[in-house]
Amino acid sequence: MKKAMIMLVVLTMVLSVVVPSGLSGYVDESTGWDQEWDTDATIVLGGTTTGPGTGDPGVDAPEIEFAWVFPDEDLTKSGTQVNCVPSGSREDVEVKIIISDPNGLDDIEDVKAQIIYPDNVWPWCSCPKFKVSATRIESISTITSQLDGAKEAGLITGEQYDDIHYWVIEQPAWAMYVAYFDMWYCEPAGYYDVLVWGIDNAFQIGEVYSVGEDLAGSGGFGFEFVECLTLEYDFQSLNYGNIRPQVTQYIQGDKDLETPQYPTVKNEGNVPIHIRIKSTPLVMEGTQYEIDKFDYKFKGEIDEYDADVWVDIGPTLCVCNTEKLDLSIHAREGLPQGYYTGKFYMQIYLGSWGGNCE
Numbered sequence: 268m269k270k271a272m273i274m275l276v277v278l279t280m281v282l283s284v285v286v287p288s289g290l291s292g293y294v295d296e297s298t299g300w301d302q303e304w305d306t307d308a309t310i311v312l313g314g315t316t317t318g319p320g321t322g323d324p325g326v327d328a329p330e331i332e333f334a335w336v337f338p339d340e341d342l343t344k345s346g347t348q349v350n351c352v353p354s355g356s357r358e359d360v361e362v363k364i365i366i367s368d369p370n371g372l373d374d375i376e377d378v379k380a381q382i383i384y385p386d387n388v389w390p391w392c393s394c395p396k397f398k399v400s401a402t403r404i405e406s407i408s409t410i411t412s413q414l415d416g417a418k419e420a421g422l423i424t425g426e427q428y429d430d431i432h433y434w435v436i437e438q439p440a441w442a443m444y445v446a447y448f449d450m451w452y453c454e455p456a457g458y459y460d461v462l463v464w465g466i467d468n469a470f471q472i473g474e475v476y477s478v479g480e481d482l483a484g485s486g487g488f489g490f491e492f493v494e495c496l497t498l499e500y501d502f503q504s505l506n507y508g509n510i511r512p513q514v515t516q517y518i519q520g521d522k523d524l525e526t527p528q529y530p531t532v533k534n535e536g537n538v539p540i541h542i543r544i545k546s547t548p549l550v551m552e553g554t555q556y557e558i559d560k561f562d563y564k565f566k567g568e569i570d571e572y573d574a575d576v577w578v579d580i581g582p583t584l585c586v587c588n589t590e591k592l593d594l595s596i597h598a599r600e601g602l603p604q605g606y607y608t609g610k611f612y613m614q615i616y617l618g619s620w621g622g623n624c625e
């Protein structure tokens with residue numbers, strides 16, 4: 268029956284498309300994870316990388332004494348929490364590494380760090396990210412301020428602070444290194460392991476150190492990439508144009524965020540997004556007449572819904588994905604000619620990593 272209606276629309280509808288401003292918006296924490304749009308219609312009758320080395324550490328190989336990830340952006344929670352930048356990346360995440368070599372610091376050829384993705388999210392599943400090389404920090408004031416920050420965040424205890432401060436500053440065979448890596452929103456929220464190791468001039472590879480295992484109060488992970496739930500949209504209103512009773516009128520979406528007349532949604536956070544929608548009836552002002560039948564189509568799923576009822580859209584909007592959102596209204600037979608208006612609402616929730624995002 269719906270197919271027949273589509274054919275009829277193609278043959279008879281007269282579209283009046285309103286092109287809104289083109290400014291996209293966001294559904295996120297600042298909006299309480301929901302958003303409202305105006306709706307209206309006019310009834311017209313008649314018309315991989317590899318892991319670290321696996322060789323045995325040599326007896327004189329460099330040794331990682333301690334390491335932590337900084338900055339810690341949630342001091343109320345143990346371990347290191349790194350926030351995501353919706354729709355962007357950050358390059359200021361650091362692994363601080365305390366390393367020594369029995370042959371002295373001059374024997375250290377390279378210090379490397381590697382991030383391991385969380386094990387419970389597809390398709391990353393404990394896969395390693397690229398390796399980065401660390402550089403030595405020689406300034407005593409910088410070393411001290413880094414230790415101050417780690418202690419303040421609870422990443423090292425007072426006793427560890429004293430030990431590291433003494434050894435790095437007073438002992439010639441110890442040093443602090445730092446490795447920087449970037450995190451962008453398309454990488455999944457969760458717990459990341461960070462591996463660190465050193466290589467000396469004799470190509471002896473030190474034992475691989477898993478950052479976080481010794482951190483004060485941490486759960487043994489390198490850092491937590493904190494969940495951020497953000498959806499970007501481009502449509503500013505839903506204008507169905509001129510419609511006819513008994514004819515389903517569609518607003519077709521597309522995958523282009525620059526075309527607000529074709530609704531588009533994009534996941535700009537680091538977790539899957541689950542979407543709920545609701546439409547009020549489109550009402551002709553001053554009358555009891557209203558349009559109260561709707562449909563949506565999203566990632567191949569089509570469903571009908573009634574006015575004033577929240578509807579869970581089945582498929583999940585996966586991390587980094589842009590999808591089109593098709594919407595339609597259906598005016599029942601007998602509705603009089605006139606201008607009808609209503610509201611459309613959307614809410615977002617944390618979605619599932621499995622299912623549709625596989």
Ligand SMILES: [Ca+2]
Nearest residue numbers: 327370374467
């Ligand atoms: Ca050595």
Ligand SMILES: [Ca+2]
Nearest residue numbers: 341344345346
């Ligand atoms: Ca913390």
Ligand SMILES: [Ca+2]
Nearest residue numbers: 523526529531
């Ligand atoms: Ca669009």
